[in-house]
Amino acid sequence: MRLSEAKRDHYRKLARKQGFRSRAAYKLLQLNKKYNFLAEGNRVLDLGASPGGWSQAASDAIGEKGFVMAVDLRPVNVNRQNIGAIKGNVFDDKTLLDIGDGFDVVLSDMAPHMTGVWEHDQMRQENLARRASEIALRTLKPGGSFICKVFDGEGIVELVRDLRKGFDFVNMTKPKASRRESSELYVVCKGRHVN
Template sequence: MTGRKDHYYNKSKQEGYRSRAAYKLKQLDREVDLLPSGATVVDLGAAPGGWLQVAAEEVGPQGRVVGVDLQRIDYLDDVKTPVELVRGDMTEEDTRDDIKKAAGPGGVDVVVSDMAPNMSGEYSLDHARSVHLARMALETAEEILKSGGHFAVKVFDGQDFEDFVDDVEQEFNYTRVMSPDASRDSSSELYVVGKSKIRAPIREGDVVDVEIEGVGDEGDGIAKVEGYTLFVPDTEEGDIVEVEVDDVKPNFGFAEKTE
């Protein structure tokens, strides 16, 4: 057992956390403000509940926390934050429906996952299984996160890691790869964090025809694509133009005329 493992293992026992992994989430939150006060958080693969404890602390009584796992999770005592537990497989539609009901009508602000596969001892296989779990978590987040929401997931480093990071970058405004101090020295685990979920009907590089419906404060033309706002420089109200999308944010984007 390494000294660092000793430290966080003992610290979790002393401070009442169910796992040393609680400190990984604490460090992620401290670095990137992952768990805003009042947020609704879904923890995928939440057993035994260390991340649930941290999430409940950080979002506070005005927030809400939903823990999801196939295993039974003991209910959290001594927390003022509302906590719901969903027992099921996150990849199944019924479970996702249960998550949405537990989260409430306001939607989900944050999805986190510290899941790891059952270890085979063969690194390439364990890596592939880890990426598969991470992709399942990302798919779940894509379905239940509201615009501007955040995501964090554990993945083992390896040949498919960069492709997975690229996929996260397509869905969020800001992406960062992190290795919390609480991770063991020998571990290959990394955490991919995506902030500000993009809920847009278009992606960077798309070419579309739009009508300029007005002009914004900065002088850019304003167009709508399925209700989503695009700012287009050098256009005037009434123009019908072909544009290429060059920047997509959760609530608005930017495009340039193609001609």
């Protein structure tokens, strides 16, 4: 077994043991450990939430006084009092109306259905990251945080430059639970500017 497969297997087993809906939960746990953006009582928007690992990890971190709004094209079946779910497309205005605003943290682990054609997949990932950024800038409270999956490539330079205009702190990072050969990275933004 290759090292990357062993790593994936390790997190998959751990997720099953600890009751997380996906191994992706460990990416959020590692990001939060390093950047400390989730706090008790927070209102969190989780874009691209299905099957629900990030929502579960966020729900644990914010406690019963907090709330996670989980949004995805597919159902998010996590039955917890502090998680609400919207089945919808982030490009639809109706979904945005349903989402509301006033969030402390916006998360996006959205990813397109992969075709295997790199230019095509990368462009669709870039569109999702752009849309997530628009939603974050629209719905975050001043001082709030935004965490977003991107694919390494030309487009992220411009995205990061734009995000720096809206946040005090912007950094690119790759958590250990993300496979090394995958081009996924996460942009971590803290301190949403007051408009």
